[in-house]
Amino acid sequence: MAHGPAKGIGRWLFTTNHKDIGTLYLWFSFAMFLLGGFFAMVIRAELFQPGMQLVKPEFFNQMTTMHGLVMVFGAIMPAFVGLANWMIPMMIGAPDMALPRMNNLSFWILPFAFAILTSTLFMDGGGPNFGWTFYAPLSTTYAPDSVNYFIFAMHIMGASSIMGSINIIATVMNMRAPGMTYMKMPLFVWTWVITAFLLVAVMPVLAGAVTMMLMDINFGTSFFNAAGGGDPVLFQHVFWFFGHPEVYIIILPAFGVVSQIIPTFSRKPLFGYSSMVYATAAIAFLSFIVWAHHMFTVGMPIAGELYFMYATMLIAVPTGVKVFNWITTMYKGSLTFETPMLFSIAFVILFTFGGFTGLMLSIAAADMQYHDTYFVVAHFHYVMVAGAVFSGTAAIYYWLPKWCGKMYNETMGQVQFWVAFVGFNIAFMPQHFLGLAGMPRRYADYGLQFADWNMVSSVGAFIYGGAQLMLLFNVVMTIRNGKPVSDPKVWEGAEGLEWTVPTPAPYHTFATPPTVK
């Protein structure tokens, strides 16, 4: 294995190299990000003005559904798996992932799964139109035929996630260099191994949920049908038992990225390393026992409402520990504000904001008002976009020089940051106001009193969409024309094994494990 990459397309199709597979994941997720972003642009264009202008309501429903599915399962999750593939072996001093061929399989399932999912838009009756949470009976009794393609696409996507996660867990447990004890692992590795545990635990539950749907639709079972003795609410319980850990699956690796970047540009070690590890584990544990806070209006007994409310509020404690540590890491540091740092600081501020709106939503009594309004949409876009996507963007700027040996253009990077930051807030801040004023989510049209803020939000969304094209431009220009860098330690303040290998990182690193003191 002392040689370089194979030639031609076969390099990518048959590769067992963690860096190649990481690159595949990252490009695939970016393509999906643009596709999901296109769906979002359709949504915002339709909502630019009251009344129906561009699309039919049925198609609008398909757009909201596909936007959510593609962004969650196609863009954010694979992007972080790509980062994990690239960075975890280099961070722990491993020659590759533990199971390299299965690693390739995990990736190549995704294009097939998303080809099937996207093809549903062109089928008779249209694509999935029941929201990304696919509540029964909308997704069973009243679903279009294409729901069956959706179900099986979710099955193989889940298989991909489970295999990818098992690989990450095996890598971290079995492939660490001598001396790399668990409590010396970089925080990105820690957050990912906990994320992988969550994935292995809940993706099978999602498989169970879609299997029950499949049986109800085609084989006459009555899981979600009260007439036969089942219950549509059962679907929501099963779905959110998967769905709540799922949102932490999305955000925990983002925590890890930010915990790598902030110390680098503060030129200080991460404050409270071990409390960060325990906080991550605590968040992961709590994620399993709070799911019904998504269902406060479904008709739960008061004891259930109270339990899920208080349990949810508990999550603010470990999350607060994290935010405190990031800020304390910056305190009295020698700060510089390169693009990755800008995105990371924006992450800390905006994610905290999204966390606070989450706390508002966790109050069961208040949630009766907020439920299924644009307030919820604004909340989860603050944590998904300003949280996960901002940190993913930070990661790309941060590690791109290590990956390809070229430095991005700092001015362009900072311009992109400010366009993204401003565009994001213009798009989503007004949605809080819309939601509090009572505008329901997922509707193709709205009352005239919501017109102004919707127009503002749409303008912000288009600006934010443009920022992503700038990101693509920056990455391509860096790879083609970027200024070469050769210092192993690309960033002055960076610490860790990945900064000890040459820049650009050779095809194989740590064929012989290093010794960590």
Place this chain on the structure above:
Amino acid sequence: MSTESSYYVPEQSKLPIITAAGMGLIAYGAATWVLGGTNMIFLVGMLIMAAVMYKWWSTVIDENMRGLASHQLKHSYVLGMLWFIFSEVMFFAAFFGALFYVRVIVNSWLGGEAAFGMFDNTPTDAAVANNALLWPGYETQWPVMVTPDQAANGAAAQFSGPEQSMSFPGWDRLLQWLPLWNTLVLLTSSFTVHIAHTGLKNHDRKKFVTWLGITVALGVIFLILQAEEYIEAYQHMGLTLESGIYGTTFFMLTGFHGAHVTLGTVMLLIAFLRSLKGHFTHDDQFGFEAAAWYWHFVDVVWVGLFIFVYVLA
């Protein structure tokens, strides 16, 4: 932690992407098939998967024979298998969770009763209204022999309960109760596979091969009994997948368990055939051990099924 200087990283391989294509065809083909279209796409996908899996495992076994698999790599396989079994546990957890939720909460509400009667037996207003307005006449019961639909709509009901359930039939008919025999067969097979394992570890190849063969036979017997039970249910008990929530949970839980027993039996059969060829030694036996762990897992799931699906009903 890594202690050895070289970890076998395989060369480029065509196997994964062919597997992914096979899975894609299966997914697309299965959806086409349930919609009443052709089943050919599905079958082609299955054929590709069967071929590629045979080839993939042959490759791994061959690499092991050539000594490429270090101790560390074998540990990766161990971790992979254990976490795979954990994911399977969570898959069953979803269906057991559905069963508990339906039995404890949904069923009470549909019948206008309190879900948890520990401290207060007063049903919620919602439960009372649910019963009075939507499903009048439905009484909380498990197994659900009369569905809410039947109780409210009589003969016009779309969902009808079974004529007979699989529950404990009483001590006098204990010996004709198939689930009991199934339990005995499967529990015994967990012991026999363990005896085979001890044989292997103590260099007793004959003991190993014999008891492994017995285990495979017990797996097959279990599946035959299970098929017999299903035939009985469909032909004589009016119990089908469509007979309300009881039929739903009964067939889905036992059906998925049966599918896993089938997979476990195939894994043990392959281990058996390999043992006849002289594979596995007292210190190198991962292929067999993985199958054995899987076998213990399906056994534990069965114990859960026996208790919650058959006995406590």
